[in-house]
Amino acid sequence: MLKEWLTRLRFLISPKPHREIDDELQFHIERQVQEYVATGMPQHEARRKAVVAFGGIESARAQTHEQRPSIFLGTLLQDVSYALRQLRKSRGFTVTAVLTLALGIGANAAIFTLVNAILLKNLPVVDPANLIRIGDNSECCVDSGIQDPGDYALFSTDTWQQLQKNAPEFEELAAMQSGLGTVIARRDKTQEAARSVASEFVSGNYFRTFGLQPRIGRLFTDADNVIGAPLVAVMSYNTWQNNYAGDPSVVGSIFWINTKAVIITGIAPKGFFGDRLSSSPPDFYLPIETVPVLTNRTFVHEPEQRWLYIIGRVKPGVAIAPLRAKINELVRQSFAATTTFSSELGKPYLAKVSVTLSPGGAGIQEMQDDYASKLKLLMWISGLVLLIACANIANLLLVRGMNRHEEMSIRTALGAMRTRIVRQLLTESLVLSMISGMAGLIVAYAGTRMLLAMAFPGAQGVPIDARPSGMVLAFAFGVSLLTGILFGVVPAWITSNADPADALRSGSRATTSGASLLQRSLIVLQSALALVLLVGAGMFIQSLNKLRNIDLKLNATNRYIVHFNPQAAGYSPAQVEALYRTIEDRFHAIPGIRKVGISSYTPMEANNMGRGVQIQGQPDLQDGASWLRTSSEYFDSVGTHILMGRVFTARDTSTSPSVAVVNQSFVNRFFKLGENPIGRHFGSPGPQTSGDFEIIGVVEDTAYNSATWKDHHMYFLPLTQRDPKSARKGPIDGDTSLYAEAIVLQTDRPMDNVQSLARQTLAAINPNLSVVKFQTFDEQIADRFTEDRMITRLMTLFSIVALLLATLGLYGVTAYTVTRRTSEIGIRMALGASRGSVVGMIMRGAMLQTAIGLAAIGIPVAWFCVRYIESQLYESKGISLAVLTIATLTLTAAATAAGLIPARRAASTNPSQALRTE
Known part of the structure; x- marks a missing residue:
């Protein structure tokens, strides 16, 4: 007796860490059991007596920790160490759990990376909270006329300059091109070939508004943005x-941009990608x-043409409501001075003109x-995938807890x-989650x-x-x-609810209880x-x-699209x-090349030009x-068929x-x-312009801009024939509508070298004629479905993962149920139950x-959720x-x-x- 109490006392005052204490404690209990059994004592009585002999140690240790909160960190580290050892011992469980959770956490982190970058992240500028944008949508690119409803986000150069003069509430008010474009650039005195690069036209105070400093050199000043200033x-x-x-020698060097000599004054700061998130951020500002000098476009100082976004930095203390x-x-006031809104037609719409002041810290949110x-x-x-994964983990923890019942x-x-056991089990769960989180990254x-x-x-x-x-x-x-x-928490709490009397049994018996209600509920949730x-x-x-499967009325077979920019190469409209x-x-x-079609733009690119139409003799x-x-x-090069009349010829x-x-x-609209439209005349609304064009042919409705754009009224003009309305305005050199941007090539067979042939051909005509973009017609059409294809693929991927996780969860619970009911199944089969009836019994439970x-x-x-994705x-x-x-x-088959x-x-x-027990 004295020996037993001395052993207990040694454990109580032992400075050894608990890991060693737990190992020694288990060793001494088993040793004591063997000693009692050697004297002839039954094994269950020997185990009971050994447990009683050492019974106060765990309680004393727990009380000691309650009384000594200063060693909480040490206890936590011990719990983490113990949890790692336990997870290492159960490698199958650990690998399964980590992979399951890593998949759920990783998928969420990947989506959140895009959400953070696209929806939540501000521009890398100084104090983005004080930036205000005038406008709240991403209209593009050059617009005119009346907009209904009258909420505007695009503005003319004149409107921006008037706001600059009359809105002192802004420290700075910057303007920037609404549609990012391209220019042809090459460095002077080098062997560098001219290439197409992304560009953006901005105001002189653009970088100053954002509070930016150059990497090297200098950024723009107001003096750079005046007529006649050096390029x-x-x-x-x-x-x-x-x-x-x-x-560093790039700064101060000359680049030929659209055949004009331009000096590079500085390099924008690292990490600055412009005033908006774009898949093709500007290379040059x-x-x-x-x-007008670089692109020969005249809309910069036309009050009717709206083409600028505006962002400003408000002064401290300015109230937004009065400012709006x-x-x-x-x-x-600016719009009232334009021809559009001063006309009798436009005056009623002037009162509807409004703008919204929106946060500008994230820039233009295209x-x-x-x-x-x-x-x-x-x-x-x-x-949802993470929720299914977590349900699987909860089931795994419950099963593992049952296996650790003894x-x-x-x-x-x-x-x-009980709280001490729950804490230990919860620590294991947290350690498992943290490991899964790292794998999830x-x-x-x-x-x-x-x-x-x-x-x-x-x-x-x-x-x-x-x-990340x-x-x-x-x-x-x-x-x-x-x-x-x-x-x-829940699996830990259930697992910790152990009956001490179970420790007195020499072995464990299978039960007939099967899976718990919670486990079955989790399977129901996963399936749903x-x-x-x-x-x-x-x-x-x-x-x-x-x-x-939409019939686009286009033929993409052996068709290739070459985008080019004659204006940037230095060609005038004449x-x-x-x-x-x-x-x-x-x-x-x-x-090998059969047809060569040249056009302003091609069918399935994101481009569109529109204007009002009136048929001569139909003023209403x-x-x-x-x-x-x-x-x-x-028309032949894109596969558009003629229905009536003729298409253009060399005579036009x-x-x-x-x-x-x-x-x-x-034809259907007008x-x-x-009624035969051949020979009829139409034009822009107005008595002098409605007869500008004679209709010579009708073609079928082919898809332009979007495959889903229904009732898309279109007309086509000869490539080099001036619009009579533009001709009446002035000489040909101001008519930029004559610039084409695309060449569509039809070949008699598939050709792999069309891109290189196109580059060589254009360069041979003029070294400044570079290929802006090259695509097969199939690639261009496929690009219009990129977003739909992405969301479909991800939905399919996530649903497959969810199906796999749900299937594994059901398998795990069913297999656990079979293990728990081994004795019952053995008895049933001993009493004559057939294999088929046993299979049916298990399957009924699983399928239920x-x-x-x-x-x-x-x-x-599912019926309810579909409404939100329609x-x-x-x-x-x-x-x-x-x-x-x-x-x-599918789910039934998997189950x-x-x-x-x-x-x-x-x-x-x-x-x-099955009927044997220890």
């Missing part, structure tokens, strides 16, 4: 590094007043507007308080790179870093911590959420298939007619229509009568059914959980019964497979082995 430019940091290896009222009044709804949807989807019983018998990095490739195919300069930022790291850590707490994701994926797949003939002749001379019927200039072979030149070809939607998840939760929730689906209203049926059958494996194992149980 200067600022180069972006990335262009300086990537193309010129950070060479140029002053606004250089637009003042800005609205100043904008109305990409935000495009991707906001899709990113928010992806956050919800990835959240251990918990012994600890309880030794005096451990790897998944997030790879996932972000995949998302960027899917969202911006082929883009090289997207200013979004796939590496501090915000993303904090997000991943927070998700990991929350996951560990929420889905670790998996069905929701499967239905969502099915709806997006169905929508994408509908989009792909010179382009000869240039276009040369281009046609040179390309026709290449073997006016509407808008899109238009473009084309060469005679253009700059000196011949003005003619036009219209599409079928144009002419009565059966799936059926409840589908019928009670999954189908109603706006992103093409021609889909409500849930598709076909999609719902396929999703249900059947998950239940059948353990059911067959149960049917193979040997009754004699």
Whole structure:
């Protein structure tokens, strides 16, 4: 007896860490049991007596820690160490849990990386909170006329200058080009070839408004943005590094931009990508007043032409509401001086003119507007995947806790308080979550790179870093911590509820209880959420298939599109007619090329030009229509068929009568059914302009700009024939509408070297004629479905992951149930139960959980959720019964497979082995 108490005392005062104490304690208990058994004592009595002998140690230790809070950190480190040892011992469980959670956390972190970069991140400028934008949408690019409703975000140069003079509430008020463009640039006195680069025209106080300092050299001043000032430019940091290896001599050197000598004054600061997030940020920044010199465009000082965004830095203490009222009044005054709003037609709309002052810290939110709804949807989807993963982890923890039941019983018998056991188990859950979070960051990095490739195919300069930022790291850590707490507490609490009497049993017996209600509930939840994701994926797949099957009335076979910029190459409008003939002749001379079409823009690129239309003799019927200039072979080159009359020929030149070809939607809108439009005249609304063009042909409705743009009224003009309205305004050198931007080549066979042939051909005509962009026609069409394709692929990927996790969860719970019911199954089979009846019994339990998840939760929730994604689906209203049926059958098949494996194992149980106990 004295020996036992001395042993207990030695443990109480031992300075050894608890890891060693726990190991020695277990050793001494087993040793004492063996000593008692050696004397003839039954084993269960020997174990009871040994536990009683050492029973106060765990309780005393727990009390000591309650009384000594100063060693909390040491206890925590011990718990973490113990948790790591336990996880190392159960490697199968650990690997499964870490991979499951890493997938859920990584998917969320990847989506959050894009959300943070696109929706939440401010520009890398000084004090972004004080920046205010005049306007709140991303209209583009050059606009005129009346807008209804009257909320404006684009402004003329005159309006910006008037706001600068009359709004002293702003410290600075900067203007910038609304549509980012391209210029042709090459460095002077080098062998560098001319190349097309992204550019942006900005005001002289642009960089000063953002509070930026140059990397080297200097940025713009107001003196740089005046008529007649020397031509200067600022180069972006990335262009300086990537193309010129950070060479300081770039500053002060001459670059030929659109054939004009321009001096580089400085390099923009590192990390600054412009005033908006773009997949092609500017390589060069140029002053606004250089637009007429470098691009020959005259709209810079035309009050009717709105083409600028405006962002300003407000002075401290300025109230926004009164400022907005003042800005609205100043904008109305500026608009009132224009011909558009001073006319009888425009005066009623002047009172409706308004602007919204919006936060400018994130810049011009073009990409935000495009991707906001899709990113928010992806956050919800990835959240559901994480929830399914967490349900799986909770089930794993519950199963693991049941397997440690005897251990918990012994600890309880030794005096451990329940809170102490819960804390230890919760520590294990948190450690597991943190490890999963770190693994999730790897998944997030790879996932972000995949998302960027899917969202911006082929883009090289997207200013979004796939590496996790501090915000993303904090997000991943927070998700990991929350996951560990929420889905670790309940399993820990249930596991800790161990009966000390179980420690007195020499062995464990299988029970007939099977899985707990909580475990089955988690399976029901997983099945329901998996069905929701499967239905969502099915709806997006169905929508994408509908989009792909739209008859675009285009022929993309062996068609190639070459974008070029004759204006940037130094050609005046008077010179382009000869240039276009040369281009046609040179390309026709290449073997294999059948058709050479030249146009203002091509069918499925994001471009559109429009104006009002009136048929001569029909003053009451006016509407808008899109238009473009084309060469005679253009319609054949894109596969557009003629329905009536003729298309352009070599006779339709700059000196011949003005003619036009219209599409079928144009005819349906402006002419009565059966009325012949050939020979009729139309033009811009007004008695003097409505007869400018004679209709010579009608072509079928081919898709332009968007595959879903219905009733798209269009007309086509000869490539070199001036618009009579423009001709009446002034000489040809001011008519920039004559510039074409695309060449469509049709070949007689697939050709891999068309791009290099196009570069060589244009360079041979003029070294400044460079290829701005090259695409196959198929690639251009596919680009119009990039966002739909991305969301569909991600929905499908997430739904497959959810299905896999739900299947694994059901398999795990069913297999655990079979293990727990081994004795019962053995008895049933000993009493004559057949293998089929055992399989049926197990399968009924497994399928019941799936059926409840589908019928009670999954189908109603899926039916409800589809309403919120209808706006992103093409021609889909409500849930598709076909999609719902396929999703249900898929989940049912997966559940059947998950239940059948353990059911067959149960049917193979040997009754004699199942009935043995220790």
